[in-house]
Amino acid sequence: MLCTHFDAGRCRSCAWLGTPYAAQLADKQRAVEELLARHRVGTWLPPVASAQLGVRNKAKMVVTGTADDPTLGILDPVGAGVDLRDCPLHTPGIRAALPVLAAFVTRARLAPYDLATRRGELKYLLVTESPDGELMVRFVLRSQEPVARIRKHLPALLVERPELAVVSVNLQPEHKAVLEGEREIVLTDQESLRMRLDGLDLHLRPQSFFQTNTAMATELYRLARAWAAEVAPRTVWDLYSGVGGFALSLAAPDRDVVGIEISAEAVTSAEQTRAEAGLPGVRFEAGDATAYALGQTPGHGSPPDLVVVNPPRRGIGPELARWLESSGVRHVLYSSCNAATLARDLDTMPGLRPARVRLLDMFPNTAHYEVLALLERT
Structure with missing residues (x-):
């Protein structure tokens, strides 16, 4: 590999x-x-x-950098962002979606959260792909402040990437190493991702x-x-x-x-x-x-x-x-x-x-x- x-x-x-x-x-x-x-x-x-290759159906991307130049990936040992939007471990649909989502971060002016200063809003992007190629995208935010901007620009994103079936916001206000919070705001009509496995259609909701x-x-x-x-x-x-x-x-x-x-x-x-x-x-x-x-x-x-x-x-x-x-x-x-x-x-x-x-x-x-x-x- x-x-x-x-x-x-x-x-x-x-x-x-x-x-x-x-x-x-x-x-x-x-x-x-x-x-x-x-x-x-x-x-x-x-x-x-x-x-x-191409086997991981869920991407957990730390968002760093700036709204104009976001980094989607992991943190290095000193806390700097490493961009992994082209990670070959992810499924093809996730790899295709991540650059588009990075552009959406810029369009919606979603300031990445900065650990040192405790400023900014967007902490993580969580993206899951179903066997049918549909996607669930979750924006993990520090507060509800950017939700209106996400709602405003979401229709254009759904036209650009029609495979986005479920989009939600998760609110994680605490400054600690916890991936997500308790409150979830679903922004699409569809609330679950259909996971078809060998004749069985499982439903995956955002916090499942x-x-x-x-x-x-x-x-x-x-x-x-x-x-x-x-x-x-x-x-x-x-x-x-x-x-x-x-x-x-x-x-x-x-x-x-x-x-x-x-x-x-x-x-x-x-x-x-x-x-x-x-x-x-x-x-x-x-x-x-x-x-x-x-x-x-x-x-x-x-x-x-x-x-x-x-x-x-x-x-x-x-x-x-x-x-x-x-x-x-x-x-x-x-x-x-x-x-x-x-x-x-x-x-x-x-x-x-x-x-x-x-x-x-x-x-x-x-x-x-x-x-x-x-x-x-x-």
Whole structure:
């Protein structure tokens, strides 16, 4: 993979870029196998390789410089902006849109936020591309002051780039390393981005999480569907359900699926997909995954046949792991972006053994990955 920014030392986000791709995969597989070695994995399936170019469906661009000459990219070690609008890791639609968005910053007089002086308004541009080539663009601002100018110039931008389906403003007034704030102002009629994955139309709203590698996300849900079909659960809980990728993928006749997600925005997205797909056996609730499993929230029933967990990097934690160990649940699908915390959680669940594990290279050219493990009761 060729990247002028990496070669020039301007950006090292893809820290493994200088390593041949086959060696990258082998190193990740070896690292995960070592972390899980004490847990008697039944079958290690071969890793799922990713393309190296054009795979990242979301750009998180720090905006620096001036309104007349904005820089979209990252900060270097001394806090100066590095322009990465042509980053080859992003999908083609994002790369095509970023120069146009930079020109829009100038046209709408959106002064980039300056960390040193705490002046300016525009902190980040967040751009997501769907498999259909539609885009969601979010302007992260310090205050609401520039919103009127964005509204004024937005119609011309939508004519210039008709693939812009969702445009919003996120307000982040605090001076700290937090990417976005709580308040979102949607400026378009369309409020969600349709993510078509292998026959499933997921909806992504501005503050919802989605896997950043569309091809690997598609394979992740396909694997989960295939493994679940083998164990044929009648009841499923999808804890940390997000916009519903796992829960909706596992929907089947005569199967009850419940998705639990802390983000109400993500639950709204999941419910929209469920309604459009006509899946009466699936429902979603906003709430804490651990509290739901422990019966601390309304609507809790008997433990299901299958539990799906897709936690953040910190893992599911000891409380939920202890409940899974004692619950009698026969199977768990554990999707992990950090095998170290997966191994720690497995230490708390000795009665659930990894029957099979597969690594998916969600983040090529880095040390990061996604691992799907099917745990079965011993």
